[in-house]
Amino acid sequence: MDVGLTNRGYAVDTVTFKRQYPENLFPGKTQYAEGPPPKQPSPRLLDTLNPISWRRTADLIIESGSNLVIFKYWMPFFAPAFGTMARRLRKHGVKVIAVVDNAIPHERRPGDKALGRYVLGACDGLIVMSDQVRRDVESLKVEAPVRQIAHPVYDVFGEAISKAEARSSLGLKADVPTLLFFGFIRRYKGLHVLLDAMPRVVERIPNSRLIVAGEFYADENELRAQAASLGDSVQFSADYIPDEHVAAYFCSADVVVQPYVSATQSGVAQIAFHFGRPVITTDVGGLAEIVPDGEAGLVVPHENPLALADAIIRYFEGEMEDALSEGVRRERKKYSWDRLYEAIEELASRS
Numbered sequence: 358m359d360v361g362l363t364n365r366g367y368a369v370d371t372v373t374f375k376r377q378y379p380e381n382l383f384p385g386k387t388q389y390a391e392g393p394p395p396k397q398p399s400p401r402l403l404d405t406l407n408p409i410s411w412r413r414t415a416d417l418i419i420e421s422g423s424n425l426v427i428f429k430y431w432m433p434f435f436a437p438a439f440g441t442m443a444r445r446l447r448k449h450g451v452k453v454i455a456v457v458d459n460a461i462p463h464e465r466r467p468g469d470k471a472l473g474r475y476v477l478g479a480c481d482g483l484i485v486m487s488d489q490v491r492r493d494v495e496s497l498k499v500e501a502p503v504r505q506i507a508h509p510v511y512d513v514f515g516e517a518i519s520k521a522e523a524r525s526s527l528g529l530k531a532d533v534p535t536l537l538f539f540g541f542i543r544r545y546k547g548l549h550v551l552l553d554a555m556p557r558v559v560e561r562i563p564n565s566r567l568i569v570a571g572e573f574y575a576d577e578n579e580l581r582a583q584a585a586s587l588g589d590s591v592q593f594s595a596d597y598i599p600d601e602h603v604a605a606y607f608c609s610a611d612v613v614v615q616p617y618v619s620a621t622q623s624g625v626a627q628i629a630f631h632f633g634r635p636v637i638t639t640d641v642g643g644l645a646e647i648v649p650d651g652e653a654g655l656v657v658p659h660e661n662p663l664a665l666a667d668a669i670i671r672y673f674e675g676e677m678e679d680a681l682s683e684g685v686r687r688e689r690k691k692y693s694w695d696r697l698y699e700a701i702e703e704l705a706s707r708s
Contacts, residue, residue, distance in 0.1 A: 358427070361694050362701075370421065372414060373399040379406060405438045415445040425705050426451055428480075431458035436472035443479035452481045454704050456697075460485075460493035463545040463619050473497050482704030484697065487643025489620075502707065504700040508647065510692040511628045514603040523608035527568075527594075534565040534673050537610035537634075539598070540625050543574045547616035547639065552583045552591070553662035554616070554669065559590050561670045567614075570594040570606045607632040611678055614669070617641050618660055630689040635681035637668050652684040 359369045402417065404410040418426060426446055428439050443453040460473050477483060478499040485491045486508040494503055524531055542548055548569065558565055566589070573580070573595055584591040598606060607613065613629040613636045620642035627647070629636050638644045639659035650656040655672060657664040671677070 358694075358697070361698055365698055370423070371399040372402050372418070375401040375404045375410065376407075377405055403438065405435060408438075408441070411438045411441050412445065415442040418446060419449045419451060424451060425701075426453050427701065428453065428455045428476075429458065430455045430460075430476060432462050433466075433469045433472035436476040440472075440476035440479045443476065447479065447481065452705055453479065454482045454484065454701060455480045456484045456486075457490055457494060458486075460490055460497060464543070470497060474499055477501060482707065484700050484704070487646055489642040502704060504704060506696040506700050507692050508624065508627050508643075509694040509697055510631045510689050511624055512631050512694075514600055514607075514628065514631065516604070517632045518604055518608050520608055523605045526605045527609055529566070529568075529592075529609055532564075534562055535610050536565065536567045536669065537606060537613045538567065538569045538571070538616075539606060539613065539628070540571045540623075541574045542569070542571050542577075542580070542595075545617060545619045547618045547659070548575075548580060549583060550618065550660055550662050550665060551614055551616040552580065552587070554666035555584075555587050555590060557663070557666035558669050559587060562673055565590060565669075565673070567591045568594065568606065568610065570598050572597045603628065604632065607634055610634055612637055612654075612669075612672055612681075614665075615639065615644060616659075616665055617644060620644050623647075627692065630685050630692065633682050633685055635672075635678065635685055637665070637672060639665075649684070649688065652681070653688040654681055654685075 359371050362369050402410065402414045428443070430439060446453055455477060457477065460477065461469055474497045477494065477497060478501065480501045483494060483499075483501050483503045485494060485503060485505050491503060491505050521531055524535075529535065538548055538551060540546065551567070555567060569591065577595070581593070594606075607629060613625065613634050615623060615625055615636060615638040617623070617639050618641070623644060626636050626638065626644065630653070636648045636654035638648050638654060638656055640656050641659045645656045648654040648656060655668045657668045
């Protein structure tokens with residue numbers, strides 16, 4: 358986002374976290390990204406557990422002369438820090454816009470709505486990317502104006518490479534029908550449903566393989582035990598996938614599978630679209646808004662392993678890859694970053 362706004366003539370600075378989560382509550386191995394540093398380094402200022410850092414970060418932004426701050430909001434844990442900062446920033450004439458991935462989280466707890474109201478009610482404008490998130494924002498009854506745009510295609514992971522090159526880099530066989538499940542592994546993302554579907558898939562397509570690429574944020578032992586009977590038909594890459602390796606995983610796949618049990622939206626489909634890969638997904642949240650059934654992928658009922666298996670089998674036996682990949686290329690033209698920038702500009706210009 359910062360590069361796109363810079364290209365539109367704005368001076369953009371970014372600020373990031375000194376600490377996002379307490380280590381004893383963080384479900385993954387590390388909350389710090391590895392790999393090459395970003396082209397524009399971001400100072401690590403904000404500690405979600407330290408209210409002094411909230412004020413200090415807000416004051417540094419005020420002192421910089423910035424007139425607009427954009428938050429990315431995705432879970433209530435960040436509401437105290439973001440909401441407090443937003444109020445201080447607005448008190449000093451700095452407008453605040455939140456890009457809202459989830460107004461109410463997938464895995465709900467008492468107090469989630471109150472926290473959502475605290476942070477989103479402190480903003481001058483909100484941007485959402487699906488009907489479901491808009492409905493969730495409306496249910497919080499905040500007064501900030503809301504603009505809905507289509508989730509832009511993620512284009513930060515480099516260009517597509519050939520399937521042969523991608524599979525070679527991952528040590529995969531060149532001629533094996535390959536499915537990809539990508540991203541942090543949490544219960545609501547439905548990997549357990551996909552694993553329930555795989556015996557039927559393997560029975561019909563014996564050489565098929567599922568690649569599970571992402572760090573476990575759910576019960577790893579339970580999911581590995583579920584996959585054990587499938588042998589080498591399931592391959593785990595159970596770590597955080599660095600940006601520079603993302604292309605290899607998506608380009609090695611014949612199709613990306615998102616068997617979500619619940620959802621608002623998902624950036625995984627937008628990564629798949631960037632690399633021209635069709636998606637098999639479920640009819641929850643905004644996923645079906647992104648993946649038109651029969652055009653850029655297939656949509657099935659959620660929590661239905663039989664329907665999911667049949668869709669995967671139909672995809673391969675019907676040789677649907679070429680037609681749906683062409684549909685992806687048509688569909689992704691809708692997901693321009695310019696629509697996001699225009700929504701930011703329109704909200705920022707409101708008095």
